[in-house]
Every structure is written in structure tokens, then in C-alpha cells.
Amino acid sequence: MSSEPKATLKSVRSAIEEELSIFLNRESAYLNSISSDLSPVSDALTSFLLDSGKRLRPLFAYAGFAAAGGAIEKSTTRAMAALELLQACALIHDDLMDGSDTRRGKPSIHRHFESIHVQDQLDGFAPQYGLSAAVLLGDLALVWSDQMINSAGLSTEQYARVIPLYNEMRVELMAGQFLDIHEQTQKDTSTDRSMKIARYKSGKYTIERPLHLGAAMSAEPSNEIFAALSAYGLPLGEAFQLRDDLLGVFGDPSVTGKPAGDDLREGKRTVLIALTHERQSPAQAETCKKYFGRSDLDAQGVATLQEIIESTGARAELESTIEKLTDAALHAAESSLFTNDGRALLVELANIATKRSA
């Protein structure tokens, strides 16, 4: 038991990346033992997972674990790191569903395999090959995340507490994703519906559930600890998603790794857009209708829509909501149920999740 009670976010992040790297090396070797034709699969997934990533979900899991008095070991680090594989599945499939060309400044997985098809002058239709590869690589990442949790070396008690939460988290993720694609097909927008999607897609998935998973790995988590973590995690999760909405419209491409105004081009119905629709003038509504969701939207069109969102006050309202939600989370982080170390980590993470620029 190599316990490190005073772990920092930086040291935890390194430990997570090391475990991911060990897992990916081993499983890539296994794939390549089946056939060398599988090396593009293991290479693409390894690079997707190790080249970048904020590791937010494992870090929230660690904060929940530390807040409940847990001291880190290799087994718990492995189980937390598995959340990165689940997130890889979500992102790979999300990019395919959205038709996104880039992820973290590099080609998305379906585009990457499409390029391989073109470069190697393979037979058949390149986009279909890209689609198939993205479906399968996402599936494999989902299976790997399971495998990593299953083989992490958790005790029987830890495992029995973790797995039901992990399953619920994954069902909520898929439910939130479906509600999101469904929302994109509705004739009207609704802040209520968009907030609910934000809650399932991010609030629970990115923050509350990872915190709970972490707490479930501590020695004897009480029901009160789970409730106290929810009081922190749910508002913070919504704030996190609202920050995402703002970055999708106003983010700096050199930092986000996505083109400027990407969500506008995609016509993504977020809380920000629902608020804009509620507040816009008839003339602004006309303009929005003309530009919003056009895949060929240029810099001028992006700027026009940004101005409308700004002038209706929707952007300012979202910033103010993020601030209120973050304050609520920071207040909840002071719970006397948490350890001192845990409290400090929760505060640090709240700032990272809501003040980020990518």
C-alpha cells in the first residue's frame, strides 16, 4: 500500500496518465498479436488518449475519494483512469454524430481513418470507412474502460459499491446524448429542456458521478458524503456545461482546438441559444434563422451571430448564472464532512472547470 495522503492534482494526473499508458501498451500488444492490421486501431486510440486531455473525470473522482478520506493506491488510480476511456468513447462517437472534423486541434477519429483510406488508396468509399472505424474504436474504448475498472484490483467491497454507480453513469450519459441529438430536431428551443440535457450530459456525467465513484472507493463512505458531494457537483456540472456552451460560440480556436463559432455552424441548441431566442427582436430572429446552423457559415456570419447573442444579454446572463452556480458549489465544498485535503481539491477543481478557456 503506497499511500500518498498529500497528493496534488498534478501528481494525481501523472499517476493517471501512467496507468493509462501501461494499460494501452498492454492492450495494444494484445491487438497486434491478433493481427498487425489492427495497428492503426491501437495507434489511433493511444494517441487520442495520451496526446492530450484534461483528465477532469478522473480528477473529480480523486477529489471525491480524498474528500471521503481515501488515500490513493495503484488500484484506485487505475479505476479512476478508466473514466478517460469512457470519455474517449463519448468523444469519438460524439464527433461522428456531429460530423466534427477536429478534436483537440487534430482530425477527429472518423476523419483520421478517412484520410488513411485516401492516402493508402484503399478500395471502397472513404467516409464509410471513417464512419465504421469511429463506431468500432468508440466501442472498443467503452469495452476497455470496463476492462480497466474490472481488472484494477479494487477490493470486493469497493467493487460492489463502484459498479452500480458506474453503470448508472453510463446509462445517464447515453440518455443525455440522445436527448441532445433529439433536441437538435425540435422546431422550438427551450431553456428548460436544454438545462436538463446539460444536467445529464455534463452535470452528472462529468462531475457528480465521478465524485461518487471516487467516494465509493474510500473505506466506508456514508450516505451523507454522497449527498454533500452532489450538493457541490450538480451546480458545478451545470456551470461546466454552460462554460462549454460559451466556448463553443466565443472560444479562441487556438486554445479550444475547434474552429471559431463551431457550435453556430453546427446549429447546436444549447442553453445559450435558447436564451438568445427568448430575448431576440424580430429582426434579430430573422438574421438568426438565416445564419444559424449553416455549415458554410464564414467569419462574418459567425461575428454577426456572436453580436446578436451578446446584445440580447444572453451571454452576460450565462456568465452570471455560471458565477452563481460556481458560488453554490464553492459553498458546498466547505462541508465539514470533507477532509481538509478534499476541500482544497474541490475548490481547485471548481475553478478549473468553470474558468477554463478550452
Next chain:
Amino acid sequence: MSSEPKATLKSVRSAIEEELSIFLNRESAYLNSISSDLSPVSDALTSFLLDSGKRLRPLFAYAGFAAAGGAIEKSTTRAMAALELLQACALIHDDLMDGSDTRRGKPSIHRHFESIHVQDQLDGFAPQYGLSAAVLLGDLALVWSDQMINSAGLSTEQYARVIPLYNEMRVELMAGQFLDIHEQTQKDTSTDRSMKIARYKSGKYTIERPLHLGAAMSAEPSNEIFAALSAYGLPLGEAFQLRDDLLGVFGDPSVTGKPAGDDLREGKRTVLIALTHERQSPAQAETCKKYFGRSDLDAQGVATLQEIIESTGARAELESTIEKLTDAALHAAESSLFTNDGRALLVELANIATKRSA
């Protein structure tokens, strides 16, 4: 412990369908408690899973279990039934990757959601909605299969034996699927490569691994039992896939639920096609090149290709290979390591897997 030592395939199939139905009811209610907008998801998955299906993988798991001396209980039935959810993921994603319009005589999942989009006059692009729904429903089926195994109520010992096999099976499935889509992009065909794909996609996934999973749920499975089940399962699995190849070209649409000659229209590079290519005359090669893989191939074109496959002797060779592989499996089924009940089930299933017409 409601043990039924003399369970028949029919009674096991009913028990599996009952457990699936209970699980789907409970999880559908949970989804609908998140949002009524999720009812198309739960409806589509429930109908996909309960309306039809041969339940081959759970039945092979049961045969492996019975051969190793296991007596069925609700917990083991549940764990076996979970394989149907994994298979639902594989089929839903497979149909999307292949662009197949139908599955078991009904619209495939992406086509079903495409139709909902058109019928309900939803906003956006119907095929993109169909694609997204198929990605997410497949993912959800994969998560549900996990959840069903995790919550089946297996003992700690059973669970510890089952899960590593289950993970390996899923990795092999995804690996086999990738090799398959990769094969479709190659300039040449190869019986060796196609046989390897058949081995991973079906041999192991459909038969050997389910048998092993079942054996792992019995009280004290020996290494010898696993080896004896492989000796039966691997040849049978290859025979199963070769039967699939033949049905994809010569199957009766009213029985398969797929259009006649579907694999020819799709240009699927199977062992049957690789064999045909090895044996065809230059004139036949010309014709094949002209017709094979054309999505607009009509009944006349299908008949022309069927004639070539027939006249090269590829069809007859495959039938003879299936017979040899099945004989090897039937011989292995006589192992004295198996129980009498197990032996009878293995023989019954070998016939179902290789003499089927759908």
C-alpha cells in the same frame, strides 16, 4: 435454488427471454423517468431484442454450462441473457456500418429513426439523426449487457471467472469487426485472411467464448473442460460463419429477412468470394468485377454472380468444408469430460448452427 437439470433448449430459450423482458421493462421505466423523450429509445431496443432472435449465444453458454455440470438458476440465466444485449450492439452498429436497410425483415435501427424523423417532420437531416440514434442505441445496448451481467447475482467466484472471459470476448468481437471492414478495402481477396476474420467475428465470439462463459459459471470448471469446449466450438464457429456467407448469397429472403444476394450488392469479401476469385476464369473475373459490390444490382445481376460462384465450385467446396468442420465439432462433442445432458445439447446446437436457413 430452483435447479432444472433436464432443461431443454426450448425451456432455456424461454427462461432467457423472460429475464431479458424483465430487464428491459425495468430499464425502460428508468429511461422514461429521466424523460418521456427517451421512449423511442426504449421502444426500439425492446422490440429489437424481444420480437425475434435465435438466442444462439446464450444457448451456447447454457450448453457449455450444462456440459460442465452446471444446473441452471436465475442468476446464471440472467448472465447468459446479457449476451443478447451485446449481440444487439454488434448488429445495430454493424447495420449502420454496412448501410443495411433491414434486419430480421424489419427496418434496421438507423433506418427506423430516419423514418421517425421524416414522419414527425423533425428539423435537420434525417440520415444524420438515424446515424446518431444507431450509434447511441448500440452503445446503450453494450452498457446494458454489462449491467445485466454485473447485477445478475453471480457468486463472487463465478463472477471472477466470467468477467475476464467476457472482456476478452468483447475485444475479440471489435477486433474481428475492424478486420472485416478493413478487408473490404483491400485490392485483393484472400481465403486465409477471410478465414481469420470468420474465426474472430464468429468462431470465437458466437460459439467458443459463450461456451467458455457458461462453463465458467459452473461449480469448478477444469482447464480440460475449457479445452474440450474449444475443440468443439472453434470448428463449429467457422462452419457457422461459412453458412452465413452462403446465406448472404443464396439465402431465401422470406426466411433470412434480408434481400436476396445482399452480400453481393454490398460487395462483402467473404471466404466464399475469396474462393470464387481463386477459381474463376478470366471471363468470369470480368463479369464479377462489373457486378460485384454494385448497390443497384438487380435480380438478373444477382443470378449471374450466383451462377459464377456455383460454376467455379466455390459453393460446393464451402458446403464440403462446413460438413467437415461440423463433423469435427460433433466428434469433439462426444468428449467424456462432458455430462450426458451437455453432450446432447452440443449435438443439437451444432445442427442448428450449421443447417439453418436464416
